[in-house]
Amino acid sequence: MRCDIYNSLSQKGVRLYIREGAKPQDLVPQVEYEKIGPLESREELKSVPFSIGEPLMGVSVENIISNVERHGYYIHKFEVKVEARVSEAGAALGAGLLLASLGGGPIGAIIGATVGFLLANSSKEKNSNDS
Secondary structure, three states: OEEEEEEEOOOOOEEEEEEOOOOHHHHOOHHHHHHHOOEEEOHHHOOEEOOOOOOOOOOOHHHHHHHHHHHOEEEEEOOOOOOOOOOHHHHHHHHHHHHHHHHHHHHHHHHHHHHHHHHHHHHHHHHHHHO
16 A cells, blocks of 8 residues: 655644545545644655555554555654663763863863763763652
8 A cells, every 4th residue: 555644734743644646635524634734745755655564663554554445544643752861971071072172181181071970970860860
């Protein structure tokens, strides 16, 4: 099966999958169409092939295919979470290099590395206590 994919411009993380070549306003009920808001269509998201059993991150290909076959469209809502992790060694190295490059010399690099290490470690402890 091939689908065209549209991204909602007003709702972050909402995608509309429709039968290849169809117009969204012809397939999606008016209430749903108004809920997802204006849509963005990009050339690389036209005529995308889908096959049962094909892995796809964050969405079930089986859901896409069954809904598009049954209704002509499928609306998928997703959320992307990014977790930043700071390593103590990376923070120490970065702070040491920064202080050395600002004219701190070898002693400044050591002080910067120590401060960077302590800050990263403190941040990790705070995050683990918040969980």
